[in-house]
Amino acid sequence: MSKYALLFDQSLCIGCGACEQACQSEHDQKPHKPTKLDHESYTWVESLSDGQYARHLCMSCEDPTCVSVCPVAALEKSSFGPVTWDAKKCMGCRYCMMACPFGIPTYEWYSTNPRVRKCDMCVHRVTRDLPTACASVCPTGATNFGEREAMLKEAKRRLAANPERYTGEIYGEKEAGGTSVLMLLSKPAEQSGLPDNVPQQDLPHLTWNVLEKLPQIIPVWGAFLGGMYWLGARKEAVAEAEKKERGGHND
């Protein structure tokens, strides 16, 4: 399967909320108007002060931070885009929520068997060659679904055709090392309620840089400690023997 992505064109969004509704019914949630991302709102169309809108959803990172930090591999990035969560594995440490650079995963705080909740890029539809629920209902072409390469090309085409409509930034092309959601912004990220401080490379390499050193450090450290023990133990043995000898003379 090729790699898919969503393209959101902020300048075309009219805030109709069709994507929110489609998302909720696709995931068997009760219909409601979200006011933020929460455990029953995987996507939220935020109404900005100047009559424009911003869409929030999991960015489905190419090299997701959440996947890298999960101690039990409950989160998984599929080769074709979606990042999914496995209820059978999760132990609820919430490291994924703490680490996600876009602040996406949410939690069922009032459940006795809580789940991590977030957009799964309609993985059950995408595997059946259907577009995501949100993209299939969007009336204006603000939300589009297709192969990532094609979406990126389309974004660049729109940008070139109407440069004055956009900030010029394709949010998600480089953020966190690239994501499977691309946002063609008409307002800077900061003003669109999106974090504008996300590093431009993938984040998992930061921890891997540390972790991968352990197999080198630990054997050396272990050898050193073992050696120190042996040296000291020898000295003690020698001292003991000497004492015995001296003791023998005294007798």
Next chain:
Amino acid sequence: MTNPKSLRLHFWSTFFVGLMVLLAVVIVRRFTMGLGAVSNLSDQMPWGLWIGFDLLCGVSLGAGGFAVTAVVYIFHLDRYRPLARPAVLTAFLGYLIVIGALLVDLGRPWNIWHPLVFWNPHSVMFEVGWCVMLYTTVLFLEFLPLVLERFGYKKQMHFMHSYLTPGLVIAGVLLSTMHQSSLGTLYVIVPQKLHPLWYSPILPILFFISAITLGLAMTNVESFLALRGFGKKLEADLLRGVGRATAVMLMVYLVVRIEELIVRDALHYAFAFDKASWFFLAEIILGGIVPMVLLFMKRVRRNALALSGAQFLVVLGIIFNRMNVAVTAFQLGTGAEYKPHWMEFVVSMGMVAIGVYAFSLAVRYLPVYPEGPLAGAKPKDPFVELTH
């Protein structure tokens, strides 16, 4: 009947029982209504007091276990042997309590063993989980000789001491090196979410050095409490040595910490005199420089009360550092709102109380100290005992 000592005892036991009842209520609520019903944790602030205090501080406080055993068994500084058992006991209890607190904090605690079967070697938490499990086992085995000795299994105890202990101690140091530093590595993946005064790519190194410092300081604080509670004699000359070692470790830590801020060009945040800057200055000056200077002073080290006071400041300073990383810096970096719920405090305090209680039981009935079990000993007034 109404002498002040029995009143004080009465106060503490009432406090303890009350706390345990509250803890039980909170735990029932936690497991019937969810985490949201007992905490102020939120999607914006998924880690709070429990991770900051119970996990980060709890594990660091146990660092004395590997530091002191390494000094005694690997570096053969035999005179410190009397400190080894209390340090191992603290660490063992500390880790049990960390695991206990995690069972409350994890959303699905019945899956706590999952890192054993579902592997993700890229996850720092995976590594921490494994190390904590293995190290708790090591601590149990290091603790076992106390029980064997108490019940007269002399042969088995000597076997453990002469054949297993060196290996266990080395394993303990290696495992501790990994997870003490890894608690810092947990935060390396959120450079944009932590305030620059606390984020650092070398957080693992900072956490490791400060954990050793904290572990050393704790051995002194414990001895002091044992004196207060059980009238145990203080090994004054040993504690002076520990004080010197703490001063040196603290100095190394502060130099690395400040140097790293300069290299990253972040030191100017310390003098912005906003919330971050005040928290940072308090942490570094009151919890770092002041106790370091005190510990370097011979006059302070000679007075057991002043020495213990300085060591207590070290403990507070490093606990404050862990809380700043986990809560203050994260809030400043993300703008998340969070004040721990009082029920969160109940859990954290309850865990500490259980630890102190278990420690006092162990001291009473097991040969933790060279004097043997302290069951019959009377508490002394340390303020009289120490200042003459």
